[in-house]
Amino acid sequence: GQSLEQPSEVTAVEGAIVQINCTYQTSGFYGLSWYQQHDGGAPTFLSYNGLDGLEETGRFSSFLSRSDSYGYLLLQELQMKDSASYFCAVSGYSTLTFGKGTMLLVSP
């Protein structure tokens, strides 16, 4: 089976940097993905780590350490529009298993 742990909520102010951690236990692993979901919206893909290390996409970066079964999403220069839920997801052979999500609240 697979299980993922991530904080339920994180708060930060505009312009700050925030890191959302994700630890996982899995019997089959291809990579770690991150999805963003605004309230009332659909999950949308942010980032994927198939290999250890850092992946950078604009203001967002994601990191994976397979040996530690650990990853994180780093959001820089926070904006109000970044207020959303962020899900880490383990990629198995065919499917994604999602964590419960971290609600990020960005305040002025």
Add this chain to the structure above:
Amino acid sequence: DAGVIQSPRHEVTEMGQEVTLRCKPISGHDYLFWYRQTMMRGLELLIYFNNNVPIDDSGMPEDRFSAKMPNASFSTLKIQPSEPRDSAVYFCASSFGTSGLRETNTQYFGPGTRLTVL
């Protein structure tokens, strides 16, 4: 491409009624997934298809739930009879396939159907 299309966007029904949710995946995607999202249980995979064939339905909660994919551009999720505990947002997603590559692992979600069973 218009993305994954789902209908209806909202559905309110009474307990015991049949509910049918519809999904059109992105053209060319080989995989289609049905998820259910609730506050308590998060985002759960119900069933997924590869090339129109159901691969794993172990997430389907019970026999009241059924899903079909008669062709590459259409899938349905049916609940019969519906119960209040089925109230949730149901998402359909599609992807190119599976592997360790970002391009094939990425799932594209539809806007969801918000189901309320009274």
